[in-house]
Structures are given as C-alpha cells and as structure tokens.
Amino acid sequence: MVAVTPTNTSRRAAPRPVDKFDRRRDELAESALTTLGELGYARASLREIAGNSPFSHGVVHYYFDDKLELVIYSIRYYKARCVxxxxxxxxxxxxxxxxxxxxxxxxxxxxxxxxxxxxxxxxxxxxxxxxxxxxxxxxxxxxxxxxxxxxxxxxxxxxxxxxxxxxxxxxxxxxxxxxxxxxxxxxxxxxxxxxxxxxxxxxxxxxxxx
Amino acid sequence: MVAVTPTNTSRRAAPRPVDKFDRRRDELAESALTTLGELGYARASLREIAGNSPFSHGVVHYYFDDKLELVIYSIRYYKARCVxxxxxxxxxxxxxxxxxxxxxxxxxxxxxxxxxxxxxxxxxxxxxxxxxxxxxxxxxxxxxxxxxxxxxxxxxxxxxxxxxxxxxxxxxxxxxxxxxxxxxxxxxxxxxxxxxxxxxxxxxxxxxxx
DNA sequence: GCCTGAGCTTGACACTTGTCAAGAGATGTT
DNA sequence: AACATCTCTTGACAAGTGTCAAGCTCAGGC
Structure with missing residues (x-):
C-alpha cells in the first residue's frame, strides 16, 4: 500500500485516459456541490456527499486528500463557470x-x-x-x-x-x-x-x- | 425527575432571587460568545463553551433546552447591547x-x-x-x-x-x-x-x- | 490463463458531538 | 436538626464524524 494508491494531489502515474482521474474529481465535485448547497459546509458529511453520488463514501479519499481539498476543489470548480x-x-x-x-x-x-x-x-x-x-x-x-x-x-x-x-x-x-x-x-x-x-x-x- | 428540574424555558418556579436564573444564563451567554466568536457556530461544542466558563458541560442543559437556544440567547444578548x-x-x-x-x-x-x-x-x-x-x-x-x-x-x-x-x-x-x-x-x-x-x-x- | 494494478466497496478505527440521568453539595426554610 | 429544592458535576449513551486499511472486481498486457 502507501505508495500504490495514487497519492491524490500528485495525481496517478497512470496510462492513457489522461484525465479520467480528473473527470472523476469533477463528477465528485458536482455531487459535493449539491449536498453542500443543501446542507452547508458544516453539516455536509462525506457520507452524505457520497450518498448523492454514484459512489461509496470511501472513494472520496481515493480522489481527494481530505474533506477540505474536496470542498475547495468543488467551489473552485463551480466559480470557474460562474464568473x-x-x-x-x-x-x-x-x-x-x-x-x-x-x-x-x-x-x-x-x-x-x-x-x-x-x-x-x-x-x-x-x-x-x-x-x-x-x-x-x-x-x-x-x-x-x-x-x-x-x-x-x-x-x-x-x-x-x-x-x-x-x-x-x-x-x-x-x-x-x-x-x-x-x-x-x-x-x-x-x-x-x-x-x-x-x-x-x-x-x-x-x-x-x- | 422530569418535572423537578426547572424545564428551562418555562423558568424555575423558584423563590426570591427573581433573576439569579437569568443572571446565570447571561453568564453562560458571555462564555458562549467568547467561544463562538473564536471557533464559529459549527465548531464550538458545548464542552468547549463550558470549558471557557466557570462551569461544567452539563450545566448548559440546566439553563438551556439545547444548543440552539443557547446560541440564539447569546447572540440576542450581544446584539441588544450593540445596536x-x-x-x-x-x-x-x-x-x-x-x-x-x-x-x-x-x-x-x-x-x-x-x-x-x-x-x-x-x-x-x-x-x-x-x-x-x-x-x-x-x-x-x-x-x-x-x-x-x-x-x-x-x-x-x-x-x-x-x-x-x-x-x-x-x-x-x-x-x-x-x-x-x-x-x-x-x-x-x-x-x-x-x-x-x-x-x-x-x-x-x-x-x-x- | 494468469497477473497486475486501477477503481471502488466495505467495514472498522478513534474521536467528537449533543443530550441526559444520577447523584453530590449547597442553600435556606421550617 | 431535618428537609426540600436549587445548583452543579460526573459519567454515560447513541449517533455521527473524518479517515484509512483491507480486499473485491474487472480490464489489459504478457
């Protein structure tokens, strides 16, 4: 373990689908935004966020280091569209x-x-x-x-x-x-x-x- | 029990010091404001609030029904002075x-x-x-x-x-x-x-x- | 056919939370 | 002195949290 999982922030060292990783992050961000928008930052748990996504709660830590990184990524993802x-x-x-x-x-x-x-x-x-x-x-x-x-x-x-x-x-x-x-x-x-x-x-x- | 403790919102049926109850509430509100101002609503726990007060964490539920009542009472207490x-x-x-x-x-x-x-x-x-x-x-x-x-x-x-x-x-x-x-x-x-x-x-x- | 590793699920961990019951002290009335 | 009531502490509970390790599944390369 430890070095096998793609250490998230530093990306996978992966093969072809250059941004399949990023697309999943966006997908998770989208789900996160729904839940965060409903419950707010404090009350939106990772389980709830994952529950409103096609994935299970463990997957969040496969794509993000922690909750904070997910939240920041999500709000950036949203605001990039909306400015x-x-x-x-x-x-x-x-x-x-x-x-x-x-x-x-x-x-x-x-x-x-x-x-x-x-x-x-x-x-x-x-x-x-x-x-x-x-x-x-x-x-x-x-x-x-x-x-x-x-x-x-x-x-x-x-x-x-x-x-x-x-x-x-x-x-x-x-x-x-x-x-x-x-x-x-x-x-x-x-x-x-x-x-x-x-x-x-x-x-x-x-x-x-x- | 049940009817013995002063049911909080409806006040104690108590004796002389007409507002000793209220003075404690104010005292707790003051401590709560310190902690809430430092940590924010979500991260300020009742234990932390009580920790910054002369009392133990259980006392909060003697003077307030729940966290929400304490918070609302506290912010009202503050804003009453500041308007x-x-x-x-x-x-x-x-x-x-x-x-x-x-x-x-x-x-x-x-x-x-x-x-x-x-x-x-x-x-x-x-x-x-x-x-x-x-x-x-x-x-x-x-x-x-x-x-x-x-x-x-x-x-x-x-x-x-x-x-x-x-x-x-x-x-x-x-x-x-x-x-x-x-x-x-x-x-x-x-x-x-x-x-x-x-x-x-x-x-x-x-x-x-x- | 087997192996590898990415992608994902499951289940557990350590911890924190609000809440409340039981009871100890204190206070003051009778 | 005895009692009752107010006041407060202690300890527990169930629920929920972020985190992470172990392992399942499945596609692609040998």
Missing part, C-alpha cells in the same frame, strides 16, 4: 438603461436558479475567517468576483459617458451586500424579493458614476 | 462632515475591537439559510441593525439638507456589504484595512443623499 455570468450583459448592452435592466434581471435570475450555490459560497467565505486553510482559495475567488462586477460597473460608466464614483472594491462590496441581503430574504420570502432586488439595483447603479 | 453603538454619533454630530468622520471611525473601531463577535454574527446569519430554527431570531436582529444604520443615514440626510437617495433596506445592504468586506480582509491583512474602510465610507455616504 462569466455577466459577460454577455456587458457585451450586448448598448445603453446605460439597457445595461441596468439586463444586469438587474440577471442578478434576480441568479438567485432564482442557483440560490443553494450562492449560500454555499457565502458560507465558505465566512468559514474562511475561522478556518485559515480555506482563506487562500476564497480570497482568490473573491478577487475574480470583484473583477466580474467591476466589468459591469466600468461598462456602465463608459456607456454613460461618466467616470465611476467609487473604486472596484467599494462597488463590489456594496453590490455584493445587496445581493446577499436579497439571497437571505429569498430564503424566507421566496420569489417576491426578486423584484425588490431589481429595483434596488436600478437605484444604486446610477450612484456609482458621477 | 446602540452609533447612537452617540447620530446625537453628537452637528455637520455632515462630522457625522461621516465619526461614523467611519466608529465602524473601523468596531472591527478592531470586536471582530470575533461580528464574524460570529455573519456566520449565524448565513447558517440561518440552512437551519430554519435560527431564522426568526436572525431576521429580527437584522431588522434592528437596519434601523440602526438608517438612523445614521437619515441623520446625515437631515444635516445635509438633502433627502436620502435610497431606502433603508438598500442603505443597510450596501453599508453592511462594505463592513463585511472589511471584516473579511481584516482576518488576513489586519489593521491596515481599516483606513480603507473609512475611506470607502467617506466616498459612499454622500452617494446616499441626493
């Missing part, structure tokens, strides 16, 4: 008003479609304040999210012909605050909060340019 | 600029002095999305925090002689977002982020009035 969410909005809008509408609608749709993923994200971000090993990955992802939001605000400024009134960090902090507030209310009140979010965004975006 | 934090700022400021400075300074000081309490608050608020029993208390406290922030913004508007440009919910969402962002960065970078927070607040408050 481009607003790029179409930025690309296709031709007027400030159009961009505001498209952005507001996309934010609301994000909550409607992927609330569990986002409460997981906020859960992990908070946990990173308690658990140092999470911090690096979280910080990095948070940076890409800030850049994503800034592309929207910057484009809005350009279309308006006015300069931004706050920097990227402040813009992200404020809009993320609004989004999180809406997500929180969504847990209790459901769909009815989404219009409110759109209204707030319509009111706030104009404040972010001079 | 008045900015009242002096509101009361004593006589110009918009003065209020902005006092508010910004107080926000930064809050992070410096009570970071663990606030990351606990955010932790619990997020957990309330996964654990329904937490929701009611969290929602209520969040409302009082929003009112607290609104008193500041409203006062700022009055002093400026201009009406607010957003409603209470949006103002709270945005400022809370900035605060949380600073708290998060504070965990990694320490004191140096606090000036940044003050700068952001100076830039943002003026945007909240017309």
């Amino acid at each position: 481009t969410r607003y790029d179409a909005v930025v690309r296709d809008s031709t007027s400030p008003a159009e961009l505001v509408e498209a952005f507001a609608a996309k934010l609301a749709q994000t909550i409607r479609d992927e609330a569990p993923m986002h409460r997981l994200w906020y859960d992990l971000r908070i946990q990173s304040m308690f658990e140092e090993p999470l911090r690096e990955a979280i910080t990095e992802i948070d940076g890409t999210l800030q850049a994503m939001i800034w592309r929207v605000v910057d484009r809005y400024a350009t279309l308006s012909g006015r300069p931004p009134s706050v920097n990227a960090s402040a813009a992200y902090g404020m809009l993320d605050g609004l989004f999180q507030q809406a997500l929180l209310a969504y847990a209790t009140l459901g769909d009815e909060v989404l219009d409110g979010l759109a209204t707030q965004v319509r009111a706030v975006l104009p404040l972010l340019v001079r | 008045t934090r900015y009242d002096a700022v509101v009361r004593d400021s006589t110009s918009p600029a003065e209020l902005v400075e006092a508010f910004a300074a107080k926000l930064a000081q809050t992070i410096r002095d009570e970071a663990p309490m606030h990351r606990l608050w955010y932790d619990l608020r997020i957990q309330s999305m996964f654990e329904e029993p937490l929701r009611e208390a969290i929602t209520e406290i969040d409302g009082t925090l929003q009112a607290m922030i609104w008193r500041v913004v409203d006062r700022y508007a009055t002093l400026s002689g201009r009406p607010p440009s957003v409603n209470a919910s949006a103002a709270y969402g945005m400022l809370d977002g900035l605060f949380q962002q600073a708290l998060l960065a504070y965990a990694t970078l320490g004191d140096e982020v606090l000036d940044g927070l003050a700068t952001q607040v100076r830039a943002v408050l003026p945007l909240l009035v017309r």
Whole structure:
C-alpha cells in the first residue's frame, strides 16, 4: 500500500485516459456541490456527499486528500463557470438603461436558479475567517468576483459617458451586500424579493458614476 | 425527575432571587460568545463553551433546552447591547462632515475591537439559510441593525439638507456589504484595512443623499 | 490463463458531538 | 436538626464524524 494508491494531489502515474482521474474529481465535485448547497459546509458529511453520488463514501479519499481539498476543489470548480455570468450583459448592452435592466434581471435570475450555490459560497467565505486553510482559495475567488462586477460597473460608466464614483472594491462590496441581503430574504420570502432586488439595483447603479 | 428540574424555558418556579436564573444564563451567554466568536457556530461544542466558563458541560442543559437556544440567547444578548453603538454619533454630530468622520471611525473601531463577535454574527446569519430554527431570531436582529444604520443615514440626510437617495433596506445592504468586506480582509491583512474602510465610507455616504 | 494494478466497496478505527440521568453539595426554610 | 429544592458535576449513551486499511472486481498486457 502507501505508495500504490495514487497519492491524490500528485495525481496517478497512470496510462492513457489522461484525465479520467480528473473527470472523476469533477463528477465528485458536482455531487459535493449539491449536498453542500443543501446542507452547508458544516453539516455536509462525506457520507452524505457520497450518498448523492454514484459512489461509496470511501472513494472520496481515493480522489481527494481530505474533506477540505474536496470542498475547495468543488467551489473552485463551480466559480470557474460562474464568473462569466455577466459577460454577455456587458457585451450586448448598448445603453446605460439597457445595461441596468439586463444586469438587474440577471442578478434576480441568479438567485432564482442557483440560490443553494450562492449560500454555499457565502458560507465558505465566512468559514474562511475561522478556518485559515480555506482563506487562500476564497480570497482568490473573491478577487475574480470583484473583477466580474467591476466589468459591469466600468461598462456602465463608459456607456454613460461618466467616470465611476467609487473604486472596484467599494462597488463590489456594496453590490455584493445587496445581493446577499436579497439571497437571505429569498430564503424566507421566496420569489417576491426578486423584484425588490431589481429595483434596488436600478437605484444604486446610477450612484456609482458621477 | 422530569418535572423537578426547572424545564428551562418555562423558568424555575423558584423563590426570591427573581433573576439569579437569568443572571446565570447571561453568564453562560458571555462564555458562549467568547467561544463562538473564536471557533464559529459549527465548531464550538458545548464542552468547549463550558470549558471557557466557570462551569461544567452539563450545566448548559440546566439553563438551556439545547444548543440552539443557547446560541440564539447569546447572540440576542450581544446584539441588544450593540445596536446602540452609533447612537452617540447620530446625537453628537452637528455637520455632515462630522457625522461621516465619526461614523467611519466608529465602524473601523468596531472591527478592531470586536471582530470575533461580528464574524460570529455573519456566520449565524448565513447558517440561518440552512437551519430554519435560527431564522426568526436572525431576521429580527437584522431588522434592528437596519434601523440602526438608517438612523445614521437619515441623520446625515437631515444635516445635509438633502433627502436620502435610497431606502433603508438598500442603505443597510450596501453599508453592511462594505463592513463585511472589511471584516473579511481584516482576518488576513489586519489593521491596515481599516483606513480603507473609512475611506470607502467617506466616498459612499454622500452617494446616499441626493 | 494468469497477473497486475486501477477503481471502488466495505467495514472498522478513534474521536467528537449533543443530550441526559444520577447523584453530590449547597442553600435556606421550617 | 431535618428537609426540600436549587445548583452543579460526573459519567454515560447513541449517533455521527473524518479517515484509512483491507480486499473485491474487472480490464489489459504478457
């Protein structure tokens, strides 16, 4: 044993299917995301995660060193897909008003479609304040999210012909605050909060340019 | 047994010291807050909490039905004290600029002095999305925090002689977002982020009035 | 046909958790 | 002094945790 099993992080020394190993990791990540999104970081056990996958609980340690590596891999896997969410909005809008509408609608749709993923994200971000090993990955992802939001605000400024009134960090902090507030209310009140979010965004975006 | 121990929530049927029971609850809440602030909701066990108190782990169930009641009681106990934090700022400021400075300074000081309490608050608020029993208390406290922030913004508007440009919910969402962002960065970078927070607040408050 | 090793399952381990019952001390009333 | 009740400690329980070792299954190379 010991050296036979593929030591996970350093990959297998394996043959042909160059990334069959990676594909399984992605598959496990997908299952993990489902469970984590439902139960949160603390309450999602590896057995539960494996239970929502085609595999048994032991397999997790075949592909990941420990729970933390699985969780970090999973959230990275998810966020890699989702940081481009607003790029179409930025690309296709031709007027400030159009961009505001498209952005507001996309934010609301994000909550409607992927609330569990986002409460997981906020859960992990908070946990990173308690658990140092999470911090690096979280910080990095948070940076890409800030850049994503800034592309929207910057484009809005350009279309308006006015300069931004706050920097990227402040813009992200404020809009993320609004989004999180809406997500929180969504847990209790459901769909009815989404219009409110759109209204707030319509009111706030104009404040972010001079 | 069964009916002898004071059934906790319904109180003891006890004698004179009308609130000795309540004082112990407060004492336990204080210890619980220390531990919860250090470890977070998920990792703070009742044994650890009791370990940071003058009592043994069994005593918790003498004063509280279960862990959840202790946690909710504790966070309420804390927030009851802290929702008045900015009242002096509101009361004593006589110009918009003065209020902005006092508010910004107080926000930064809050992070410096009570970071663990606030990351606990955010932790619990997020957990309330996964654990329904937490929701009611969290929602209520969040409302009082929003009112607290609104008193500041409203006062700022009055002093400026201009009406607010957003409603209470949006103002709270945005400022809370900035605060949380600073708290998060504070965990990694320490004191140096606090000036940044003050700068952001100076830039943002003026945007909240017309 | 046998062997090897990757992929996966099973079952166990050491440990922690919330909870609670039994009972010891303390306190104060009668 | 005796009693009852409050207060608190101790020790146990069952359930659940992450982890990991042993071994099963099966495809591919000799």
